[in-house]
Amino acid sequence: MKTQYPARDFRAFGISLLVFSIAVAGFASTAHAQQRRDRGPHLAYAYPAGCERGMSCEIVLGGQFLKNADDFFISGDGVTIEILDWYKPMARGEFTQLNRKLREAEVKLAAEMKSEGGKSPSKAEVAVYAGVTETQLHEMEIYRKRDRDPKRQPNEQLDETVRIKMTVDADARLGKRELRLIDGASISNPLWLHIGRWREVRESPPSEIASVVDKIDDVVETLPTVINGQVMPGETDRFAFFARKGMKLVIQADAREVIPYLADAVPGWFQAVLRLTDKDGHEVSYSDSFQFRQDPVMYFEVPEDGRYIIEIRDSLYRGREDFVYRLTVGEIPFVTGIFPLGAPVDSEQTIQVRGWNLSNNRLAVTTMSRNRHRPVMQCRMVQSGGVGIQFPLQIGYWPEVFDQEPNNTHKDAQTITVPRTINGRINYPGDEDVYKIEGGGRLVAEVAARRLGSPLDSMLRLTDADGKEVAFNDDYEDLTQALQTHHADSHLSTTLAGGREHYLHISNAQYDGGSEFTYRISLQKPQPSYELRVTPSNIIAKPGQSVPIDVFAMRQDGFAGDIEVSLVDPPDGFRIDGNVIPGSVDHVAMTLSVAASMKVNRNKDPIQLEMQGQPRGGRRGPGLIRPAVPAENMMQAFIWHHLVPVENWNVVIDGKKGARMPFDYGASATSVTLNLSEKAWIPIIPDSKNFDPEIIFVDVADPISGITAKVVKTRTGNYAIELVVDNESIAEDKQFKPGDRGNLLLSVYKEVTAKPTEDNPAPTPRRNSYGYLPAMPFEISKNR
Incomplete structure (x- = not known):
């Protein structure tokens, strides 16, 4: 059931999160690239965000530009989807127009009925008189309700919905599936739907709070259970269940696992918070994250028989339709750590797994052969009842060693030769492992911990024999780790002086430790890749x-x-x-x-x-x-x-034929050199004798500031695309300098203006797009 909290002003806190959050560097150019795409369906959320294997369920997909979606794509086998209907709430303009129509109709009808000695018209009579349907009246009431909600912020990117029916085979592969909608002209971004093994239920609407309590016994009998829900502004969702003494419950919330990033929310995802209370409302467990992961997880050993209530909300009491979660409750296996975090290529290794409700904690792994480049492989371990757990394992290409305690000082340092990969642990808060490095020359020391699921926030220090710091690194931004917003693994690059002793220190920046705080350090000469x-x-x-x-x-x-x-x-x-x-x-x-x-x-x-x-x-x-x-x-x-x-x-x-490009590149047009002080030409060949360069236009896409293009007729009677470089724009934008290379993306369109008429003295030009030419490599000339 849901509890409504009063609206609160978190603007100042939100700004601080925005300022201090650490994130992967942005790819601003990608935003420019997206702008050149035609508008197509955009999916923002799915509710529920998954379905039980062997079952059918209805799912609401929310987003924008979904009306014309008539097909779909979902990855993997064993899943079928049927599109049921499309819906979009009434817009403000339509509501205003209908409301005015009703008011005017009420005045006119009331006057008519009064002149005939009748009573005032009813709302139904006014609607009939105005020609407003029951469906429109219903949509107007929905609009009023949404408009009166002080906590609701209109967002057109969430307004449209498509309802689908998803049917999952009994033997379908478990895990994430990518779903996209197709509207014939474009294909949407993917949403992740989850195929699960446990029974799935949905939260009841606020008007049906009693029914949630009534179904408590059903939930208990079928634990583990996955609860699907949405958090709206100010809401806390509550679910009651009965647990018996000695049960070892894992309560796991998937929020970022469902939607990893929100474009218009700070900190950029649904930050779920879990709270567990007993029947008297006393808190018995709380979680707002797990290790470094944003999604919270609880482990709770039930002290006595009784009813318990699990609560889930957003940390800032935000909420809307795309604050979707999946909450799993039951005695399920859960991995908290593995050691080692990797193994050499083409080898056999035994991996030790730590966690909760594990019936098997060791796995013999045979890694891939050396001729395959896959830095991380996914391992699967089967627990009792056939339940599988998965974890990543890094594949190394150097000889490997394990840390040998004690190794906390220069005196006890473990001697390491290069290249080598070290598997170790920060065993307790404040622990530091020290390794003596033999040899000189270029050295790269790279930690893999956080990216492999370890909570370690590593720090690397390189010192000489006197303890003087030679090099240091805390966090290293790895753009390949797109789901990490705190890049906590260290990467240190330096040159070791030959004939001298050097010591590599690794510790935890957060000063905590334990058996889960595992790491791998790769020591090697630079390997450009x-x-x-x-x-x-x-x-x-x-x-x-x-x-x-x-x-x-x-x-x-x-x-x-x-x-x-x-x-x-x-x-x-x-x-x-x-x-x-x-x-x-x-x-x-x-x-x-x-x-x-x-x-x-x-x-x-x-x-x-x-x-x-x-x-x-x-x-x-x-x-x-x-x-x-x-x-x-x-x-x-x-x-x-x-x-x-x-x-x-x-x-x-797409089977629909597009407009045929009016010209092709000439045979000699393989690249173009752009001089910052001169024009350049790309030869083209028209596709017909009626080619008219006066109505054919070319734009430089992406965009590239300072470069313009147009179709011209050359002195020899041939045709070309003329490129003009605006030196001042190039210099101001600092995009290019002599010697730089890249690709020009050129879009082509025809623009025709009808002849003026008495009724239309200034006709608007009509544009017909042909699309893009093949990318054209360019180089900025070094000659000025």
Whole structure:
């Protein structure tokens, strides 16, 4: 059941969170890239956010631009979906218009009935007289109720809903599934739906509080249970259950696990808080997080038989439709720590698992072979009743050792040669492990702890034999870890003087410790490398069309070379243009081109493409081939952007033919050099003799400030795209300097203005878009 709290002003607290929150650096250019996409369906939340295996359930999808969605895509097998209906609440303009219509009708009808000696008209009679339907009256009442709510903030990004029916096979794979809606012209961002093994229920609406209490016995009989709910402004949701003495309950809230980032909320997600009370209202347990994770978890050993009440709310008493949660209650297995956090490639290792309600705490793991680049593998361990638990395991490429206690001082330091990977623990609050490093030269020491689930907030110090600090690092921002907002793993790069002793110290910045505070330290010479991300993760393209994509390089240990990307065993008809990321940049816009001969799949089944990168020139080979991981660009708290990996890179071929591009690049147009003081031309070939450059226009997309384009006829009678560089804009924007390289994305459209008439003396130009040309590589000339 729900309790309403009075509205509170958290603006000052919200500002402090915004100022002091630590987040992944934003990809501002991605926001520009998204602006060039056409508007398509956007999904904000799903409620409930999952379904029990072997069952059917109705789910409400909330978002924007959902009206024309008539198809969907969901990852994996064993799930079917039926779209039931679409709904959007009445807008202010429509309400105002109908309200005025009713008032005017009431005045007129009252006058008519009075002249006939009748009584004042009823509301129903006024509505009939005004031509306002019962459905419209009902929607007007909903509008009034929403408008009167002082805590409700209108948000058009949440207004529309699509109701679907989801049916899950009894043997469907458990875990997350990516769901997207398709409207024929575009495909939405993904939402994560969860397929669970436990019985699932929904919170009852506030008007049905009594029914929640009435169903307590049902919940007890079927523990574990997953409760699906939404928190609205000022609400606290409460659920009662009966527990017996000796039960070892895990109460786990999934909020960020459901929706990792909220674009317009501080701190950028639903910050759930759990509170457990006994039947008399006395608090017996509380959690606002678990270790470093934002979602709270409780472990509660029941002291006596009785009724207990679990409460869930937002830490700031915020709430709205997308504050969705899944609350699991029961004697379920839960992992609190593993050791070691990794193992060498092509090896066998026994992993020790710590946690609650575990019937099995050791797992023998055989790691992958050396010729596969996968830095982290997912391990699964089966507990009693067939329940599986999962955890990540890092794969290393160097010899590995375990820390040997005591090793807290220079005198007791454990001697380590390079390269080496160390597996260790910060055993107690204030503990510090010290390692003596032999040899000199360049050294990179990198901690993997937080990214592998350890609560350790590492600090690395390098000292000489006299204890003088040579190098230090606390937090190192790793852009590949898109769901981490506190990058607590350390990364230290330095040069060791030969012939001298050096000592590496690792400790916890928060001064706590314990068996779960595990770590891995990789000691090696710099290994320049990179990882790749590609957005958008979902594309709808027409045959013959070029679609913009964005490819990001996360460079590591000084890797500054060009990266050439390519499709991996693609179906016929796909091509990447502008497929090089220059060494001077971390992001470039490219295009995915689809052949005009590409056949359309009538079922709109997505084609799953794969992309990979490899250094261009110089060092090559399988050791530096990296997959381009499809990602979704998510905004957090109005300002930060995160590239959150998703499962597949999907392309849907749209059967509706688009306008044919009026020209193609000439055979010699493979790249263009831009001089900061001169014009440049890209030769083009018109597709017909009736080509008219007066009505064909070209825009430089992305946008790139200071560069404009237009179609011109050359002195030789041919045609070209003329590029003009505004030196002042380039210099002011500081986007480019001589020698810089990248890609031009050029959009083409036709604009025709009808002849003026007496009725329309100034007609508005009519624009017809042709889409994008293939990405054109450019270089800023070094000559001025």
